[in-house]
Amino acid sequence: MTNxxxxxxxxxxxxxxxxxxxxxxFLIYDALSLExxxxxxxPVGPKIFPIAIGSIxxxxxxxxxxxxxxxxxxxxxxxEDVDPNTPGDWRTVGLLVGLFVAVIVLVNPxxxxxxxxxxxxxxxxxxxxxxxxxxxxxxxxxxxxxxYAFYSGLGIPLPAGILDGIL
Amino acid sequence: xxNLNWLLQGFEQAATPTNLMYAVIGVLLGTAxxxxxxxxxxxxxxxxxxxxxxxxxxxAFIMFAGIFYGGMYxxxxxxxxxxxxxxxxxxxxxxxxxxxxxxxxxxxxLATAAIGSFVAGAIGTALLAAFAPAISRFAVTLGxxxxxxxxxxxLVAVTAVLGASKxxxxxxxxxxxxxxxxxxxxxxxxxxATFGLPQLSDGIDIVVIAVAIFAVGEALWxxxxxxxxxxxxxxxxxxxxxxxxxxxxxxxxxxGTAFGFPFGALPxxxxxxxxxxxxxxxxxLAKRSGHDAExxxxxxxxxxxxxxxxxxSAAGTLVPMLSLGLPTNATAAVMLTAFVSxxxxxxxxxxxxEPLLIWTLIASLFIGNLMLLVLNLPLAPLWAKLLRxxxxxxxxxxxxxxxxxxxxxxxxxxxxxxxLVFGLLGLMMRRFGLPxxxxxxxxxxxxxxxxxxxxxxxxGGGDWGSLFHEPVAIVVYVLMAIxxxxxxxxxxxxxxxxxxxxxxxxxxxxxxxxxx
Amino acid sequence: MTIVVxxxxxxxxxxxxxxxxxEAKLRGTNLLVINSSSGEAYVDSxxxxxxxxxxxxxxxxxxxxxxxxxxxxxxxxxxxLLKAMxxxxxxxxxxxxxxxxxxxxxxxxxxxxxLLLECPKPVLAVKPDEL
Numbered sequence: 001m002t003n004x005x006x007x008x009x010x011x012x013x014x015x016x017x018x019x020x021x022x023x024x025x026f027l028i029y030d031a032l033s034l035e036x037x038x039x040x041x042x043p044v045g046p047k048i049f050p051i052a053i054g055s056i057x058x059x060x061x062x063x064x065x066x067x068x069x070x071x072x073x074x075x076x077x078x079x080e081d082v083d084p085n086t087p088g089d090w091r092t093v094g095l096l097v098g099l100f101v102a103v104i105v106l107v108n109p110x111x112x113x114x115x116x117x118x119x120x121x122x123x124x125x126x127x128x129x130x131x132x133x134x135x136x137x138x139x140x141x142x143x144x145x146x147x148y149a150f151y152s153g154l155g156i157p158l159p160a161g162i163l164d165g166i167l
Numbered sequence: 168x169x170n171l172n173w174l175l176q177g178f179e180q181a182a183t184p185t186n187l188m189y190a191v192i193g194v195l196l197g198t199a200x201x202x203x204x205x206x207x208x209x210x211x212x213x214x215x216x217x218x219x220x221x222x223x224x225x226x227a228f229i230m231f232a233g234i235f236y237g238g239m240y241x242x243x244x245x246x247x248x249x250x251x252x253x254x255x256x257x258x259x260x261x262x263x264x265x266x267x268x269x270x271x272x273x274x275x276x277l278a279t280a281a282i283g284s285f286v287a288g289a290i291g292t293a294l295l296a297a298f299a300p301a302i303s304r305f306a307v308t309l310g311x312x313x314x315x316x317x318x319x320x321x322l323v324a325v326t327a328v329l330g331a332s333k334x335x336x337x338x339x340x341x342x343x344x345x346x347x348x349x350x351x352x353x354x355x356x357x358x359x360a361t362f363g364l365p366q367l368s369d370g371i372d373i374v375v376i377a378v379a380i381f382a383v384g385e386a387l388w389x390x391x392x393x394x395x396x397x398x399x400x401x402x403x404x405x406x407x408x409x410x411x412x413x414x415x416x417x418x419x420x421x422x423g424t425a426f427g428f429p430f431g432a433l434p435x436x437x438x439x440x441x442x443x444x445x446x447x448x449x450x451x452l453a454k455r456s457g458h459d460a461e462x463x464x465x466x467x468x469x470x471x472x473x474x475x476x477x478x479x480s481a482a483g484t485l486v487p488m489l490s491l492g493l494p495t496n497a498t499a500a501v502m503l504t505a506f507v508s509x510x511x512x513x514x515x516x517x518x519x520x521e522p523l524l525i526w527t528l529i530a531s532l533f534i535g536n537l538m539l540l541v542l543n544l545p546l547a548p549l550w551a552k553l554l555r556x557x558x559x560x561x562x563x564x565x566x567x568x569x570x571x572x573x574x575x576x577x578x579x580x581x582x583x584x585x586x587l588v589f590g591l592l593g594l595m596m597r598r599f600g601l602p603x604x605x606x607x608x609x610x611x612x613x614x615x616x617x618x619x620x621x622x623x624x625x626x627g628g629g630d631w632g633s634l635f636h637e638p639v640a641i642v643v644y645v646l647m648a649i650x651x652x653x654x655x656x657x658x659x660x661x662x663x664x665x666x667x668x669x670x671x672x673x674x675x676x677x678x679x680x681x682x683x
Numbered sequence: 684m685t686i687v688v689x690x691x692x693x694x695x696x697x698x699x700x701x702x703x704x705x706e707a708k709l710r711g712t713n714l715l716v717i718n719s720s721s722g723e724a725y726v727d728s729x730x731x732x733x734x735x736x737x738x739x740x741x742x743x744x745x746x747x748x749x750x751x752x753x754x755x756x757x758x759x760x761x762x763x764l765l766k767a768m769x770x771x772x773x774x775x776x777x778x779x780x781x782x783x784x785x786x787x788x789x790x791x792x793x794x795x796x797x798l799l800l801e802c803p804k805p806v807l808a809v810k811p812d813e814l
Contacts, residue, residue: 016599020338023345030360034352044624046352049617050359053344060338067334073600088391093594096390096566097587103570104583112574120567127390127559128723130759138560139567146571155221156575204725249725557723 024057111161116143177526193230197237208238256438263469277406287475291482306515311623316643343609384593423475431483695779713749
């Protein structure tokens with residue numbers, strides 16, 4: 001008795017198709033609003049590349065959409081640290097993204113020191129390390145050290161936020 | 168020879184205390200990240216890119232080169248002690264190396280890996296010093312049409328050869344090209360795909376993209392899939408080798424170097440293929456010396472050859488990067504973005520315009536290589552301790568430094584938003600098996616290709632035929648066509664590329680069956 | 684009736700195991716040996732590897748005590764032990780303790796302190812003989 005290999009259809013790949021179409025369409029739309037160049041010496045002009053790339057992206061999206069139900073699977077990146085067979089822990093990813101958004105919003109008003117502490121401490125805790133006090137302490141140390149290092153060592157002033165007078 | 172003169176000057180520069188310090192930092196960092204699985208030299212260089220804004224170019228590149236070579240060294244330590252490769256190029260080392268370690272020969276495995284890496288690195292760097300300037304001098308004589316052809320070839324090679332799925336390689340590539348479009352068109356001055364944001368008129372900062380794709384994307388992916396089994400670590404003292412081990416190792420070192428260097432220099436060659444080839448060659452050759460039975464149980468040749476191969480390929484990668492400005496692997500691509508951020512134009516003119524920088528870099532590679540040998544032999548047990556860091560800290564650290572870096576570029580929150588967006592792109596690519604290298608190369612080479620094409624046409628008076636007027640251009644286009652068509656032809660003949668390699672192992676298995 | 688032993692691959696864990704065996708013989712109960720790891724680091728020196736697991740099983744088999752050895756991964760050690768103690772048949776927890784300064788406890792955490800304070804049933808805290 002021969003066993004037929006089961007074909008797993010990875011429907012989530014349609015997300016890639018959607019992304020490709022969106023990017024491709026955007027490029028084409030944006031390029032159409034451009035004026036043509038000096039056609040004699042620049043026969044290519046500024047439009048052709050974006051339009052070509054955009055069109056090919058859409059074509060690739062179609063090709064992928066056809067290949068997906070045929071069982072085409074992209075091998076998920078099995079890095080040395082990753083076990084791709086387990087279903088993804090998207091909750092953790094979502095929490096990290098949310099944390100990131102919070103940092104983006106807070107970095108200017110509250111400054112790097114606070115935002116950076118929040119980032120490290122939050123990320124370490126979300127990733128599974130329970131000792132959140134320890135995480136925040138380490139985060140604060142890193143944030144303060146990097147703040148001064150970048151300022152005195154590299155001359156880059158990171159946002160100081162509400163701690164402006166103190167630091 | 169003029170080059171020798173330059174090399175000596177390079178050594179002079181590389182040996183200054185500041186530069187030596189950067190070399191030490193580079194090799195230590197490189198080994199550390201090589202040891203840690205999941206973090207690699209490409210990500211580390213990307214994370215350090217913002218630091219380069221205020222440091223001299225030679226210091227920065229010395230550090231990056233140290234990280235690059237160091238990564239190869241570190242990866243083998245983890246492979247041998249943990250059976251988990253620290254770097255993808257160390258996968259083969261784990262096969263024999265870990266078996267040797269389990270049999271109590273970890274010290275010898277580490278020693279042959281370290282010394283082999285040193286030998287390969289030294290020879291490879293010497294070849295680099297010999298070939299790169301010559302290639303560069305030749306490349307400078309090429310006109311825009313030929314250079315365009317070469318860039319297109321690199322693009323096609325990376326996309327078509329690397330990875331199992333050409334469709335996905337193409338998807339990555341075109342996404343990269345799309346990202347490259349963002350910015351002001353250089354000939355007509357009109358903004359393209361900038362969303363009306365003036366900050367994007369210079370395009371999306373390549374540093375942000377590199378950090379987002381390599382660091383944030385990786386961290387998010389790992390967050391989704393963290394594997395939680397602590398591995399077996401074999402305690403080991405200082406590496407050393409007996410006379411017999413030396414005897415069995417030196418030829419594999421040389422053969423490994425011979426495999427690794429050319430593959431590293433070819434676009435999409437990479438380090439995985441030559442290490443694999445080195446392994447099967449050593450296995451085949453071991454039959455003559457009667458050691459082949461040890462393969463699979465801990466044969467030292469199986470560590471010596473592949474380790475030399477992967478270091479030689481690292482040196483090889485620098486050849487097209489320095490002489491042509493073409494990146495053939497992820498770390499080289501990230502290093503190129505460092506050139507760009509310094510305002511240095513990578514390409515064949517690099518040797519002419521910045522000779523001191525390049526030769527200092529090459530000299531520093533020699534020094535760094537030596538440092539790695541000296542530091543790693545005694546420090547191997549220490550690196551093993553590094554593996555005790557809890558992963559939440561590692562990846563939180565990566566996110567922290569990624570954010571820090573992106574913020575430092577222009578000190579604007581927009582860059583962080585871009586970091587997040589492209590980090591999610593990086594996550595998506597890892598989830599759906601889209602290779603990362605074509606994307607980065609698309610971002611770097613896309614605008615350059617467009618520029619070359621339009622300039623070539625300008626020079627040729629708008630005549631498309633002028634693109635084919637140079638013999639080199641024609642040859643390259645023919646090669647490209649061959650590269651693209653070969654898989655189709657093979658498929659028509661009912662064979663795939665893999666079977667060409669597997670055929671060898673079949674004869675092997677038949678022999679074994681006959682013996683049994 | 685069961686005695687729970689919190690094991691780690693170091694002298695403290697081994698001391699706990701020995702005292703656990705002694706108690707089990709005294710009370711005529713069986714042993715539940717738990718050697719857990721958070722799995723957070725690549726290398727966890729507290730986690731018993733195959734060779735050591737084999738040795739432990741041999742030792743337990745030789746001393747004539749009924750035992751069960753589990754190695755849960757990806758869990759918090761203290762919580763895992765407390766969960767085990769929640770079982771109705773668990774009557775005693777044996778752990779090896781080390782000295783931690785107050786600062787050390789703050790920065791590095793103390794599994795033993797958490798267990799001593801939170802476990803509702805008796806806890807036997809032992810130290811290795813050499814100290």
